[in-house]
Amino acid sequence: MNRSWQVGTGLVLTALAGFVDALGFVRLGGLYTSFMSGNTTQLSVFLGHADFAHVVLPAILIGGFLGGAILGSGLSILIPSPWATPAVLGYEALLILAALGVGLAIPELGIAAFFMAVAMGSQNAVLAQVKGFRAGTTFVTGALFSLGQKVAQALTRTGPPFGWVGDGAVWAALLVGAFGGAVAYARLELYALFIPAAVSGLLALVAAIFALRHRTMMPEPPAT
Known part of the structure; x- marks a missing residue:
């Protein structure tokens, strides 16, 4: 698996996370299925207001993501x-298909x-950090800060002039994915989950083909 494939897959997965998160946000009335910082804040607010009836759902989402x-x-x-x-x-x-069913x-x-939430937590294990920017994760706050940092470096000529492009692409991927999720849910409701399930399945197939090619290209051990 080369760097180009890692970067491309990471951006697709980031968009997929945005899609699922937007769908979950609309469906759950303000909670998230991948953005656990937001759910943790909501959980704390509910606890602070002793609103224990609303504590359960964010706690379930956080536990599912961690699991x-x-x-x-x-x-x-x-x-x-x-x-x-x-x-x-x-x-x-x-x-994702289980969530739909x-x-x-x-x-x-x-x-x-x-x-x-379990699906989004699992997704973060697909790719490690690709050198240059974080891709394929379900959160982009770090990427957004890194974008600002690298833009400052480019403006002050202390860093590469286009070093910010990767982090900008990660943020844009989440933005586009979330927009797609909101539009898809408005038209398909929960059936919109077929889309991220199909994308994940297709990426799994492509990754399996890469794995098979890697296996066939490996040299055979010398005969003893």
Whole structure:
């Protein structure tokens, strides 16, 4: 898996995270399925106001995201390197489909949202940080700060003139993905989850093809 593939996949996954987050935000009335800083703030506000009836859902989302991060990271550690990425991406696609199935069958928001949060937590294990900018994650606050930092370096000529492009692309990917999620939900409602599930599944297939090519190109061990 070369750097170009990593960067491209990371940007697609960042857009996918924005798509799912926007869909979850609309569906959950102001909560998120991947932006856990926002959910943590909401949780704290509800606790501070002793509004315990509204504490449960953000706590479920935070727990689901954490559980997904643990499971996705565990898969990427235990599965041999060429196959870790397709395994985690396939796992993510199944989780999104599970969220869709549960959401259609059970009107309770928290159960379907839990699967969406687990999927987003797992996604962060797909790619490590690509040198130059963080890609494929479900949060871009760090990328936005890095964008500002690198723009300042470019303006003061203390850094490369276009070093900010990568971080700007990450932020733009989340923006475009979130816009797509909001539009898709307005037209398809929960069926819009078919889109990120299909994208994750397609990326898993492409990653599996890369893994197969890597395996066939490896030299055979010498005969003893």
